[in-house]
Amino acid sequence: MEQSRDDFVIAIRSAFLKKGTQQRFSLLGLIFFSIIFLILGEINFKPINYIKIAIKEIAYRSTFIVSGPEKIIGIGFNKITDHINHYSNYKNMEEKLDKLEALDLSNQIITLENIKYKKLVDDYFIKNNEIFAKVLIDKNSPFLRSVVLNKGSKNNIKLGMAVLDGEYLIGKVVEVNFFTSRVLLISDINSKIPVSISPNDVQAIMSGDGKQNATLQYTQGTDLKNNNEDMMVTTSGAGGLFKSGILIGKINFTEISTTNNLKVNIYKDFSQLKYVKVISFTKEEKALDQTSKDELKTMDAQILEATKQKENIRILLEEKKIAEEVRKNIEIENSQLKRKIFNLQTKLTKTEEAVEEQKKQKENIEFLELNLLYGHKCRKTIFNKLYKVGTPEYKKCVLQKGKM
């Protein structure tokens, strides 16, 4: 007993205390060090925090390098999966495309109608100058939210032009130099944009909050706080600088009740701007003269044509659906008929066999009856040279009632 306890202690001591060859620390020492590391880390001991930061930096960078091959394998695997799913994806896309084509036509109709009515109320703006520019400097200062573009008066940039990223408004030009220009972002405190809030079509002035978003000012006494859905903020077109309907941002209804100022979450992240569009808008000045009337007529014709096309597509889709259903029904009917034919053929064969059997039996009975009556006239005996019983000649003779 004493011996085995000694062995246990020696083994433990050897495992935990003894330093191996090329080992600088004993296992127990490192275990204690880990525990101390854990405890000091938990109580936010400063030197440990610095070590933690350093280890994290090294670990993140090393992981980025080490995980390179794994990423390549992952990309390869995704590519293979994409190839395997290609056909089903293609089928889904085809269905979606059918639907989208119909939707696109609806969209075209609505756009044309919109243009038509805007022209009627003389509120149709067209882009008369569109310049693409690169953002040179976007360093934010605490006092000014602006970016500098690489295009200036040399490229027809003018003060007050709207600046868009994609279809989203991001600001307006406030300073024009020969080669460069400065854009005041809509998130700047000094930016005041007339906006329209959907779905209630409330008019307001939007001002930047000096950071990433904006707040609404002067909502004309309308109380938006009772609203319980998200609202979309677009330019109202008041003042004639911007056309109406350019997307800006949205107001989350969850934030409406919690804050006093109505916060607009701008769609675009200003720190990610690279290329922008500088645009100016002019009103299409046309009275309702003969030319514009003709134009309206052409537009009506276009709307009609688009409606017809939409209807045709709808009909075609319906027809396709019906044809598909008919095909399925025919297939089902076909298989049912095949099954019926097979059953009938089986029955017919059985009936024919039964008839044949009956016929044979009848013939046998007839032969036996005649055999009783006329058998002696055909049977071979020692006194005559007639037929042997069982031969076809004998049977023929019996059936002919002994007349040969």
Add this chain to the structure above:
Amino acid sequence: MGNLRNNNIIRIFFEYFPMILLFVSVMNDLDFNDVGIKYFSFNFSYILIFYYTLKRKEALGYVSLFIAGLFNDVIVGLPMGISSLLFLLLCGFASYLRNITLRPNLVKDWLFFLFTLLIINSFSYIFLVFIFEYDIDHTNSIINTLFTFTFYIFFTYIFHFIENFFVGYRNAE
């Protein structure tokens, strides 16, 4: 001459192979702790450490285990030092088994590995839940332990094969 140099590189690679594998596994998803399959995960690092401490103790240094543990904690997001502690404890248990074993037996090693896993996971549970107030899914923890235990045999054969493959270079040393 070139052949000699090549042999030398392979010999060095063989020497540090378990350590390289350990660091790669803790820095990648290769530790199989979260393979994205429901009810399937295992801890490759535990198998690697246990096997090599048992079979070739000099392959994994204590300090490298400690550092690998720190890296694991940073990547997984555990309190720093906990994986080091668990790796070193695992190493300690394996060393103890090595010291008391006269005739190595795979089944005995395997069962001792289960015992070690249970102790280590209990330590991990106590530290994480009672001290650092982490939430641990018991089902996943048990599944992880069971699969780690099960796969020990499988990886033992693989490591054994690799060791035999490199044995020529080892003898050349």
